[in-house]
Amino acid sequence: xxxxxxxxxxxxxxxxxxxxxxxxxxxxxxxxxxxxxxxxxxxxxxxxxxxxxxxxxxxxxxxxxxxxxxxxxxxxxxxxxxxxxxxxxxxxxxxxxxxxxxxxxxxxxxxxxxxxxxxxxxxxxxxxxxxxxxxxxxxxxxxxxxxxxxxxxx
DNA sequence: GCCAACGTTGGC
DNA sequence: GCCAACGTTGGC
Numbered sequence: 574x575x576x577x578x579x580x581x582x583x584x585x586x587x588x589x590x591x592x593x594x595x596x597x598x599x600x601x602x603x604x605x606x607x608x609x610x611x612x613x614x615x616x617x618x619x620x621x622x623x624x625x626x627x628x629x630x631x632x633x634x635x636x637x638x639x640x641x642x643x644x645x646x647x648x649x650x651x652x653x654x655x656x657x658x659x660x661x662x663x664x665x666x667x668x669x670x671x672x673x674x675x676x677x678x679x680x681x682x683x684x685x686x687x688x689x690x691x692x693x694x695x696x697x698x699x700x701x702x703x704x705x706x707x708x709x710x711x712x713x714x715x716x717x718x719x720x721x722x723x724x725x726x727x
Numbered sequence: 728g729c730c731a732a733c734g735t736t737g738g739c
Numbered sequence: 740g741c742c743a744a745c746g747t748t749g750g751c
Contacts, residue, residue, distance in 0.1 A: 580748095580749090582748095582749090606734075607734090608734095628748080628749060628750085629748075629749050629750080630749095633749080633750070686750080703731090703732080704731070704732035704733060704748095705732090705733090705748095705749095706732075706733060706734085706747080706748050706749070708748090
């Protein structure tokens with residue numbers, strides 16, 4: 574099993590939105606980046622765990638943990654003409670965009686981006702690299718454990 | 728709101 | 740296949 578970090582803008586979809594339906598499997602819709610799609614398609618397995626990260630907000634950082642609940646399948650929003658994720662170039666025969674389902678695990682003490690930057694053990698995280706915009710990134714097991722440790726201390 | 732970094736598009 | 744132009748992301 575692998576570990577991941579999933580970004581979401583809390584204005585669009587926050588950890589609280591997910592926590593509101595703790596038993597439900599929620600489609601991680603709207604990913605329109607090939608690298609991120611490929612992570613979901615090729616590497617994400619049911620049971621994988623991911624940090625839920627709030628981006629583009631007052632206090633960017635990790636705010637929870639989620640679990641992959643269903644392996645990659647076509648993202649329905651690409652076929653929905655009313656969706657802002659609509660992709661007219663994609664067809665049902667050959668869907669361009671796939672996504673996994675996730676399930677709420679827990680909210681965690683927030684670990685801010687500023688906090689993550691303080692630790693040498695995390696220096697290689699994709700999220701901390703300059704100019705990084707990928708909304709889905711792998712997290713090393715050692716990094717995962719380290720961040721859980723930060724939460725325990727909080 | 729600014730702007731650097733990045734991905735995508737499309738003309739050639 | 741190159742690369743300039745454009746749109747988006749996301750921290751600040």
